[in-house]
């Protein structure tokens with residue numbers, strides 16, 4: 452048995468399953484979500500504030516990222532605007548994470 456080759460092979464398999472770059476974006480998205488969004492939308496997307504969509508149930512997530520991005524930037528009803536607080540790329544990372552809560 453050729454041990455180094457096996458190590459490389461298992462590393463390759465582990466990394467090809469979830470591309471490293473998107474795993475890092477999701478981790479960043481999760482951090483930002485917990486910091487800025489979880490108070491209303493719930494750590495698991497269960498929705499804490501009554502009017503807040505429950506992402507766990509996929510509420511509002513039928514829309515494309517670009518329109519959700521717009522709502523988060525400008526704010527919507529009791530959701531404050533995140534323009535000037537988060538950059539577009541950060542909000543997109545958060546939205547990618549939000550889509551994993553379903």
Ligand code: HEC
Pocket residue numbers: 484487488489490491492500502503504511518519522523527528529530531533537545546
């Ligand atoms: C103060 C509470 C609050 C916070 C904090 C908050 N939201 Fe919301 N969010 C809401 C409410 C309430 C709505 C529903 C607005 C409505 O009735 O259309 C909403 C709606 C949304 C929607 C759906 C928008 C649409 O167009 O349908 C998305 C996506 C969203 N929030 C993402 C986020 C993200 C991402 C964060 C963190 C960066 C965040 N929210 C922080 C309360 C909040």
